[in-house]
Amino acid sequence: MIIVLKPDAGEIEIQHIVDRLEQYGFKTYLSKAAERTIIGAIGDERALRDKPLSTLPGVEKVVPILKPFKLVSKDFKKESTVLDIKGIKIGGKHIAVMAGPCSVEGRDMLFYIAERVYRAGARILRGGAFKPRTSPYAFQGLGEEGLKYLREAADSFGMLVVTELMDPRDIDLILKYTDIVQIGARNMQNFRLLKEVGKAKVPVLLKRGLSATIKEFLMAAEYIASEGNNDIILCERGIRSFDTETRNILDLSAIPVIKSMSHLPVIADPSHGTGRADCILPMAQAAIAAGADGLIVEVHHCPEEALSDGDQSILPDDFDLLMKRVKIIAATLERHIEE
Amino acid sequence: MIIVLKPDAGEIEIQHIVDRLEQYGFKTYLSKAAERTIIGAIGDERALRDKPLSTLPGVEKVVPILKPFKLVSKDFKKESTVLDIKGIKIGGKHIAVMAGPCSVEGRDMLFYIAERVYRAGARILRGGAFKPRTSPYAFQGLGEEGLKYLREAADSFGMLVVTELMDPRDIDLILKYTDIVQIGARNMQNFRLLKEVGKAKVPVLLKRGLSATIKEFLMAAEYIASEGNNDIILCERGIRSFDTETRNILDLSAIPVIKSMSHLPVIADPSHGTGRADCILPMAQAAIAAGADGLIVEVHHCPEEALSDGDQSILPDDFDLLMKRVKIIAATLERHIEE
Amino acid sequence: MIIVLKPDAGEIEIQHIVDRLEQYGFKTYLSKAAERTIIGAIGDERALRDKPLSTLPGVEKVVPILKPFKLVSKDFKKESTVLDIKGIKIGGKHIAVMAGPCSVEGRDMLFYIAERVYRAGARILRGGAFKPRTSPYAFQGLGEEGLKYLREAADSFGMLVVTELMDPRDIDLILKYTDIVQIGARNMQNFRLLKEVGKAKVPVLLKRGLSATIKEFLMAAEYIASEGNNDIILCERGIRSFDTETRNILDLSAIPVIKSMSHLPVIADPSHGTGRADCILPMAQAAIAAGADGLIVEVHHCPEEALSDGDQSILPDDFDLLMKRVKIIAATLERHIEE
Amino acid sequence: MIIVLKPDAGEIEIQHIVDRLEQYGFKTYLSKAAERTIIGAIGDERALRDKPLSTLPGVEKVVPILKPFKLVSKDFKKESTVLDIKGIKIGGKHIAVMAGPCSVEGRDMLFYIAERVYRAGARILRGGAFKPRTSPYAFQGLGEEGLKYLREAADSFGMLVVTELMDPRDIDLILKYTDIVQIGARNMQNFRLLKEVGKAKVPVLLKRGLSATIKEFLMAAEYIASEGNNDIILCERGIRSFDTETRNILDLSAIPVIKSMSHLPVIADPSHGTGRADCILPMAQAAIAAGADGLIVEVHHCPEEALSDGDQSILPDDFDLLMKRVKIIAATLERHIEE
The missing domain is CATH 3.20.20.70 (Aldolase class I)
Incomplete structure (x- = not known):
């Protein structure tokens, strides 16, 4: 999961988001580019889907990396089911x-x-x-x-x-x-x-x-x-x-x-x-x-x-x-x- | 219900459609305009909605006149329900x-x-x-x-x-x-x-x-x-x-x-x-x-x-x-x- | 063109609609069914498309019979163009x-x-x-x-x-x-x-x-x-x-x-x-x-x-x-x- | 811009993507999570929008971070224009x-x-x-x-x-x-x-x-x-x-x-x-x-x-x-x- 922050997100907001993610059991990494800071969350993304991350102050956009389904996915089973x-x-x-x-x-x-x-x-x-x-x-x-x-x-x-x-x-x-x-x-x-x-x-x-x-x-x-x-x-x-x-x-x-x-x-x-x-x-x-x-x-x-x-x-x-x-x-x- | 016929619908097809409609208990009237013949069907239109009239040979389009619902309609009860x-x-x-x-x-x-x-x-x-x-x-x-x-x-x-x-x-x-x-x-x-x-x-x-x-x-x-x-x-x-x-x-x-x-x-x-x-x-x-x-x-x-x-x-x-x-x-x- | 009237459309409204249609050069016919009166308008329908008939008092719905295009239609030319x-x-x-x-x-x-x-x-x-x-x-x-x-x-x-x-x-x-x-x-x-x-x-x-x-x-x-x-x-x-x-x-x-x-x-x-x-x-x-x-x-x-x-x-x-x-x-x- | 890789993307593919991004003038960082590797690209994202990054072998998804417009955005000018x-x-x-x-x-x-x-x-x-x-x-x-x-x-x-x-x-x-x-x-x-x-x-x-x-x-x-x-x-x-x-x-x-x-x-x-x-x-x-x-x-x-x-x-x-x-x-x- 990638969390894109608003351009004006401050240190307190960033820390609060990081705390939340870690409380949910995720490892985080921070990346500050010219126009936006982004936070990556590493862990079982499906557990995060359910969380209202976009309501956290300072969050502009939440970008899931994985698909929300698992058992029916090609990641789970490569060959076509007959x-x-x-x-x-x-x-x-x-x-x-x-x-x-x-x-x-x-x-x-x-x-x-x-x-x-x-x-x-x-x-x-x-x-x-x-x-x-x-x-x-x-x-x-x-x-x-x-x-x-x-x-x-x-x-x-x-x-x-x-x-x-x-x-x-x-x-x-x-x-x-x-x-x-x-x-x-x-x-x-x-x-x-x-x-x-x-x-x-x-x-x-x-x-x-x-x-x-x-x-x-x-x-x-x-x-x-x-x-x-x-x-x-x-x-x-x-x-x-x-x-x-x-x-x-x-x-x-x-x-x-x-x-x-x-x-x-x-x-x-x-x-x-x-x-x-x-x-x-x-x-x-x-x-x-x-x-x-x-x-x-x-x-x-x-x-x-x-x-x-x-x-x-x-x-x-x-x-x-x-x-x-x-x-x-x-x-x-x-x-x-x-x- | 109005049934619009194809430009090339012949007498046999028209008669067949009229027969069907009368068999369903409808009165019909025919109106031949320059480019299309139309058949009007008078009766309880809701009974016709369910019939596949568009499959009858010669039919171009079926146009309902009434709304498909009744009890919840303004026709049924004019004043707003409180x-x-x-x-x-x-x-x-x-x-x-x-x-x-x-x-x-x-x-x-x-x-x-x-x-x-x-x-x-x-x-x-x-x-x-x-x-x-x-x-x-x-x-x-x-x-x-x-x-x-x-x-x-x-x-x-x-x-x-x-x-x-x-x-x-x-x-x-x-x-x-x-x-x-x-x-x-x-x-x-x-x-x-x-x-x-x-x-x-x-x-x-x-x-x-x-x-x-x-x-x-x-x-x-x-x-x-x-x-x-x-x-x-x-x-x-x-x-x-x-x-x-x-x-x-x-x-x-x-x-x-x-x-x-x-x-x-x-x-x-x-x-x-x-x-x-x-x-x-x-x-x-x-x-x-x-x-x-x-x-x-x-x-x-x-x-x-x-x-x-x-x-x-x-x-x-x-x-x-x-x-x-x-x-x-x-x-x-x-x-x-x-x- | 078929004009479906509101259930409460009165004689004056009906006459007004008929007059308008005839003024536009159409012949009309009236058909009173149990729940609705409808008016058919016979003439060059394309000329009517442009008229705001639905604004006439008493009109519930205007139903075109013909397609709005002509030269490109199958009515105009039956065989496929090569x-x-x-x-x-x-x-x-x-x-x-x-x-x-x-x-x-x-x-x-x-x-x-x-x-x-x-x-x-x-x-x-x-x-x-x-x-x-x-x-x-x-x-x-x-x-x-x-x-x-x-x-x-x-x-x-x-x-x-x-x-x-x-x-x-x-x-x-x-x-x-x-x-x-x-x-x-x-x-x-x-x-x-x-x-x-x-x-x-x-x-x-x-x-x-x-x-x-x-x-x-x-x-x-x-x-x-x-x-x-x-x-x-x-x-x-x-x-x-x-x-x-x-x-x-x-x-x-x-x-x-x-x-x-x-x-x-x-x-x-x-x-x-x-x-x-x-x-x-x-x-x-x-x-x-x-x-x-x-x-x-x-x-x-x-x-x-x-x-x-x-x-x-x-x-x-x-x-x-x-x-x-x-x-x-x-x-x-x-x-x-x-x- | 975040590039999410397919689960089976190999080292050669990753290197090729990184090379492309650097050739376009971007700095990159790599992040390997359990189920996916992602590559972040830091630079003027608008320049990248136009590139068909999703055609690069190994790419699953390309996620823009910034909005594609600039002059009309709130980022560019905070207060409402009168x-x-x-x-x-x-x-x-x-x-x-x-x-x-x-x-x-x-x-x-x-x-x-x-x-x-x-x-x-x-x-x-x-x-x-x-x-x-x-x-x-x-x-x-x-x-x-x-x-x-x-x-x-x-x-x-x-x-x-x-x-x-x-x-x-x-x-x-x-x-x-x-x-x-x-x-x-x-x-x-x-x-x-x-x-x-x-x-x-x-x-x-x-x-x-x-x-x-x-x-x-x-x-x-x-x-x-x-x-x-x-x-x-x-x-x-x-x-x-x-x-x-x-x-x-x-x-x-x-x-x-x-x-x-x-x-x-x-x-x-x-x-x-x-x-x-x-x-x-x-x-x-x-x-x-x-x-x-x-x-x-x-x-x-x-x-x-x-x-x-x-x-x-x-x-x-x-x-x-x-x-x-x-x-x-x-x-x-x-x-x-x-x-």
Whole structure:
């Protein structure tokens, strides 16, 4: 940690700052340049992050040197993590595709879509049973009935299930049916929920919050890891922007940036990331070209009848084309889609 | 709802859209202008919001006419709501000030601060017992012990308590000790939590999410109201921006804008809204001048020792000045601080 | 244009609005639904955009039906425009790559870099002679000397030149040396400059402003087109976001979105779009996968000595790899790099 | 400047970085902590800003210690600057109000509005003769005719004129008629224009760019100051946000933040800052309460007929109320409106 002092900081203030730092267990060194004095603090910087150093008289700016997360960082583990979830690998050379309807609306529709996405090459079935909806008057999901259908459909085709957990009280129920627990964007900083899935030691798909910085995203992952659960897949799903042409801006540069900071696999969600059916194919291609370790895509056999997110779902035929294209692009980068 | 068609939409597509709308129970009217055909849909628009109309072939754009929320809107109730929480009024001519430490760190500090903010004119004591912290390694609050101190301190001075609920499993515990339940910015779209406080019929302080639009903010309030709880205080607490000089941008224009759309009272949080101690006084003044129905301010007797948010806390003496100033500004607008 | 009235708008207000619209030459129709009355205005909507209709008493909201631009829109011209600039095509099946140093720093460096990027497959040489620099104390470019080197180097290898125009007073000078005039992001709404390059009938590379919506971007292009110049290449170069890990967020979904609205070709700038050398290769790949009609890339033989933007320049060897990769990805989409 | 090294940076890389820094004329010191080595560089940091230090092998992060601007900073001049423009003071205890129509639409309307705003207490007349318009089809201003009317009207009432310069070619024309030259938000980084008004030594009203950070804003002011012109008034006029309820978000915390960094006076523009007539009064009050040194407000006698920005103009009667209110609020802060 570097503490930059105000130009008029006096000896008493400097001594007070040094005393505080030493009281926190840090070694300090002082460096007086022409225009500013700076104090370096050597020790476990994470212990200092929490201290309101900027309120100390004479302090102009506090500059952290280390990243605020540890277990999920590249410093902690250099090589990329490759998760193996019941035989499906994610990370390294392995690209995993998750697909299915936004909400589970019924048994038949789910089996139909599951079969179509399986045949196209997806190995993880997505679908919501508990839905976070902006309006209290909108369809809120089928609940446990939806979870049962998901499990059944996935088992029929030899797929894994990923579904969202919204409430810590539902965790046992969700764990009965799913292989991967999704933490949605709105809950990225629901710290209690993060701790619960951390303790549950189940693979977690953690979505980036709507306006979360990459550091905050990795801190949320650190919450899970700090409970001893390292089976975390990060998901870039679009961030809020000033332009309303798309629902969100899919921040694909987050993929190489996260990979430079963390060992965890990162996938992309072009459905939520754009909110527009016509953008899903190009952005799925782009995500793989940018180095994503997977995709999560909403597919519906009749988007105009979907009970949620129809606007951002694609047809099974379009998903076939998408898979064909991403397989080729993956191959040019010497990677492959897990099948 | 107005549906604007693509320039090349044909008769079959138009008929299909009309059929869909009538199937949903809407009356339609068609209007062909030079460059575009538009279809108006008359009926309960909220029922249509949820339908993926934009996926219908031939549709260029779907334009809602009504706001998505109802119970919290000015259409529903014209006159401003004045809450009366155990004798403290908020709204209309009444401005209420909530103040206290970020976290309850101990009994003595809390009593000291409570006394100081009470003497300066605050009638609602704030303080966190369960803290949402970005880092899993940071101080997470005293839990029930903190709640007890809050209740005791408030009772000693005849104040109300406001404290945050983070987890639906804590609601009974929190309700034992508090008068107003705070839903934090990170939980603004934790819909389960919103429903719980809706059912609990307790006064709620709902903070705006970091990147929530005003419509989304009011939809979150609608979740609470839709469970039959209308005792809602909205709180503008800063939104995320591209500039990092302040932690957030306190969006004061949200105050008149919300008041043009909703009957609920709105307060401002200059502490989180700026994240800088030196901005709290000017922004508190500005919030009252912009028409806020109250303030929530972090006060600490020794910010450099605070276990959380010391950077954005002010000293009791500074709070005295703040109260003196906002009382005068309130008076120029023919309003007064509740005491 | 649709005018939505307030719930309490009375007959006199409605009549006043209708009179205004008819005075502006519009036909109107009235539609009274349960909760709102709406007025449709039929006529040349662009003429109405400029009118402050929202100030009319009784108006709640004004909803435009048409896009604000015309000549650059898909409504005006359905098929994609393919520019042919002295034999180099951009658009349709043709992908064009522009590469070179940020600033022209000298004759030798420019010839060396030009040769390298030419050999890798770039056919348009980029380089700044007049530089917009955030600091008045930074290197501002070589001026005409730089332009001369650019022309010479390009001619030696049979390349085209693209360089930035910052000041209307420089236009004759710039036109002496360049094939394509670049309008930088900071000047996207420098309307005088847009008109000048419109009148000059020279091919224009128009960069998206740092916080320009796609509609505003296309309106800037409309300024150029409205002067009779349709040789416009749009360039997505990153937008401002709340995260500072990258200098900007390269908004790749803008590519399919613009293509759904306009017939003009769109390229991407992964150098400015991310500001990080390690993101340029993945984001160049992603841009082509998302459907970009070209790339503009900063290449420098020794980034650590570059006088500007060294942080976001790649080495010639890295550019070789980039070109190899984007050629394969282009081929999978049945497109090719112009050579 | 502090250079933080990657954890695996070796001796050769460290030596190379040190050599570079010394070659640039800096003294260096090395500090090895447990997890990172850092190098401090002592010398004129502004000279280093321009160097691509982050491209040096082994560098993880470059942390500037000083602010990038100098002449406009508080380090350079501690006490607040009070401008005196022909007897009207801005800064310190003096608050100056600029008011008038968005565009000069004709002689009569301008004289009427000028008289009204003068009587209410404004001493600086605003009005556009050359208008930056998003659409090429919109009213572009009366040009020199408008400038003449402005001068005439201002002289009749003993007011000053402020009007916008958009093109360096217009500077002599503008200077014939105006007392203060406005640089609009879209031109905040039109560096050529900044240099021209810097050389002209005329008082400048510099508006913050739509997505300019406060540091970038102050760097733009530094451009003007670096040419020897210190008569600069900064203007917060709203920044771009994700919410579209208001045209922009008026960032009032920018006022105390700028005042902590710079000695220049800062005013606020609630008209552009919100784009909504109903927000102007509360936000003008709030701006003064936040410490603004002045206001610039659009006033029109018939907003529904205004040729530009009618949506964000207020009536002369509303301006009377605004002035009454801001005078009282200013007085509570021991300041006064210049009259």
